[in-house]
Each structure stands twice: as structure tokens, then as C-alpha cells.
Amino acid sequence: MRLMSHLSHSPKCTRSSESPSALEIYQKKLLDSGQATKEDIDKIHKKVNTILNEEFLASKDYVPKRRDWLSAYWMGFKSPEQLSRVRNTGVKPEILKNVGKAITTLPDGFKPHRAVKKIFGDRAQMIETGEGIDWAVGEALAFATLLVEGNHVRLSGQDVERGTFSHRHSVLHDQETGEKYCPLDHVIINQNEELFTVSNSSLSEFGVLGFELGYSMENPNALVMWEAQFGDFANGAQVIFEYTKSNAAAKILRKTGLVVLLPHGYDGQGPEHSSARLERFLQMSDDNPFVIPEMDPTLRTQIQECNWQVVNVTTPANYFHVLRRQIHREFRKPLIVMSPKNLLRHKDCKSNLSEFDDVQGHPGFDKQGTRFKRLIKDQNYHSDLEEGIRRLVLCSGKVYYELDEERRKVEGKDIAICRVEQLCPFPYDLIQRELKRYRNAEIVWCQEEPMNMGAYSYIAPRLSTAMKALGRGGIDDIKYVGRAPSAAAATGFYQMHVKEQTELVQKAMQPEPVSYP
The missing domain is CATH 3.40.50.11610 (Multifunctional 2-oxoglutarate metabolism enzyme, C-terminal domain)
Structure with a gap:
């Protein structure tokens, strides 16, 4: 009772009418620093108020259209009612060789860590022989070939530049000068450095995934990816998955092709670093378990009608194809990837370069072409x-x-x-x-x-x-x-x-x- 009495007489935790607002504090700082005049601020106030009043009046008789929910960049993409044929995602061997050389070659005089230097030497050997392509090289080839085709590739998350398991090495550091070098910024001559973006993010899964989700909604012609440091870190962004990502098309009529990479696999690292909670993402899938949809490849719209895709890939080549598939389609769907940890360096988790190309006549090619294998x-x-x-x-x-x-x-x-x-x-x-x-x-x-x-x-x-x-x-x-x-x-x-x-x-x-x- 004493505690309740004390709380009832304690001051309320609200801003007093005498306290300046955040806007007033900011305006004063601008004025005091000389970065803006009173006339400048009054002009901005007037402009904003005019825009708000005009939009308010226009809203009274506005009738929304379905296309208003989509950015202009989304025009031309197909709906679930329109058939989108399955496309091959293999790349010409000469292009694979060229980009492979570009992403494994370091500038003259650049001095990386000796362990990183060996890694890049091994990668160059993989490209040269066409054998033993590992997970990191498969991913880099997917990024590089999309860049050659003029697509923006964007990856963010905690420690994505190096890779949590020290496997990616998208950004290298000179051990003497501290200079940075990103091989994927040099896939083509005079490449725009904004074409490829890889950014270590802050420790905020909710905030960063939310930002990337918004980015993917605005730019369908980019491979936009967010990677959790460990799969269970997705717990910190669960509200994004449940509120928007899993149902954006159904609930707010917005499309997204965002890719989420969630390290998953039981390696004895305990309950917090083993599972990306695969079951949660599958439970949020909206396909009917008791009805087999049309599966003829010439008529199939199964993925178009589903709210998203969930994959658990086991080869570098299949990972390459599932990433390229995201862009080489006439529609967009979110993609959840249960990405591996120990397969990054597993002796048997390797692919030959022939499994990435578009040439017929080798074991990685079937009568339909080189593409992502839904089942191996x-x-x-x-x-x-x-x-x-x-x-x-x-x-x-x-x-x-x-x-x-x-x-x-x-x-x-x-x-x-x-x-x-x-x-x-x-x-x-x-x-x-x-x-x-x-x-x-x-x-x-x-x-x-x-x-x-x-x-x-x-x-x-x-x-x-x-x-x-x-x-x-x-x-x-x-x-x-x-x-x-x-x-x-x-x-x-x-x-x-x-x-x-x-x-x-x-x-x-x-x-x-x-x-x-």
C-alpha cells in the first residue's frame, strides 16, 4: 500500500509543457551554429505544411489502385495468375573463368594476412582446374556473374565482410597500410563501386533486417541479402518475419525478393548456436499439405502462389543457382536459406565448375538445362x-x-x-x-x-x-x-x-x- 501511495504521488514521466521539443532543440542548434537562419526555418515549415494540407485534401476523394502499392520499378513483373516459365541459370564457361580470375586476383603490392593469401591462392587453383569449388567461391561466382549482368548485389549483417566463420573474405585489409580491397568491386572494367555492397551491420537484427526488407521492396532488380551471424539470431528479428516478410504480398500488397541466410546445423555448439528454427519458417508457409498443385513444368505456378521459399542446400553449385534464380525470374518471392557452417570447408561439399555452366553434355546438366535442383x-x-x-x-x-x-x-x-x-x-x-x-x-x-x-x-x-x-x-x-x-x-x-x-x-x-x- 505504501508503494502504491508513493507511486500515485510521484511525478509523471512525460514532457512538461515548459520543456522544448526535439524539433525546437534541433532548430536552436541550427540557428546557434549558423547553419540556418530564421528565414530558412520558416520557409521549410511553410513548405511542409503546404504539402501536408494538399495531400490531406486530396485524400478525401482518393480511390487507391492495386498498382499504387508497388514502386515503378516493379512494372512488368508477373503475378501468380501469369505463368512464368522456369529459366536456366547456368553461365557461359568463359564468363565463369573470367570472373573467377577477377575475384581471386589481388592488386600488385597488396599485402593480405598470410592465411588469407593462401585462401586466395587456393581459390585461384579451383578456378584454374575447374575442380573442388567450395561454398565461398560458389557464392562469389553467383555475386560476380550477377554483377557482370548489371545487377546490384547487396549483403548486410554482422561480420558479413569476413564471414562469421572466416570463409567469405569479401573485404581484405593490407597488413601494413590498413588499405581495404574488395575483389567483387573489380569484376568488370571501370565498375561502379556502388554495384556491389557488403556492409557489416550493428548488433540489431530487427533494425537491419527491416531496412533490407524495405530496400528489397524498392529495388526488385537487386539481389538483396541479410545474413544472421548464427541462425538463432533471427529470433531478434522475428516480428519482421511474422508481421511483414512472410505475408507482405497478402497483407500489404507489396512484393519482395529478399534473401535471408541463416547458419543452421547441429555441430555440438549447444541450443543457442545449432538451430535457425527451420520449423518456424515452414510453419509460416501457406501451401496446402493435402493438395498436389499443377506440377507440369510448362504450367507450374507453385512458387508464384506460395508466400515464400525455404531451402536447405548442400552443394556450392546448387547455392550458386538458387541465388541466381532469385534474379532470373519474372516474379519475386522471399527466400529463406538454411545456410551451413561445417559444410563451408567439408571435404565432400565441393562442386566442379562444369556444374555452374550452361554447356550440355556433362553430369550436372539435364535435358532441361543447368538450374537449381529442388531435389538431388x-x-x-x-x-x-x-x-x-x-x-x-x-x-x-x-x-x-x-x-x-x-x-x-x-x-x-x-x-x-x-x-x-x-x-x-x-x-x-x-x-x-x-x-x-x-x-x-x-x-x-x-x-x-x-x-x-x-x-x-x-x-x-x-x-x-x-x-x-x-x-x-x-x-x-x-x-x-x-x-x-x-x-x-x-x-x-x-x-x-x-x-x-x-x-x-x-x-x-x-x-x-x-x-x-
């Missing part, structure tokens, strides 16, 4: 109707490499592993292609996240719908392999992480049928 087939190249495959393991993300390693260890030649690279919208056509190929196989979904997290809740009903359409059973016939349901995203003990990871990988490859959890 089993790499053992089984025949189209493989009767002897007893288990089809579907997975997404870096767990694939652990599964493949265990399969080699146990010589599981009768197990096929397919990677679902695009989770949302769900690739029904490619899933059904694999179901037809392995028609006698046990169907397993494997993930490293707990059962109540990750992609399982999203995948299960959609996979069931695809199976039912083929007479392959339903949701009860999908075996789950992964961590048990949990309140925390991951364990805080490394030894426990290793034990859990080993058990789930071994279970997916075990000789006997997988039991329900």
Missing part, C-alpha cells in the same frame, strides 16, 4: 526402377554427408539417399519420381533436429499426400529418424551431441527395418 537424386546412380533398394532415406541439409559416410562404412548398397534441397514449396513431382523409382523401398525421413522441430512436421503430411496419390500408403508408412521431441533445440553437452548424432545416423543405415520412435 541418390549419387549411386541406381537404375530408374531399382527393385533391390530396400530403404529410401529422404533428408535435407548437412546430415546427408554423415548419412552417406555411414552408408559407405556399412556398405549399405541397398539404401538410397535423396536430398530435399527445396523444402517449401514441396517438390511433389520430384518426390513422386523417386517413389516410383524405389517402389519396394521403406520410406524414411531423417533429420538431426528434434522431432518437434526441423522439417518433419512440415514434410510428413506432404510426403503422405504424394505417397497416397501413388498408392504407396500414407503418413503411418513414413518412418522417422532423428532426435526425440525436446524443449531445447539441442543439448548443451558436446559428448551427448556426438552420441545422439551417431545413434540417429546409424539407425537410418541399420540393416533391420526402422521402427517407429
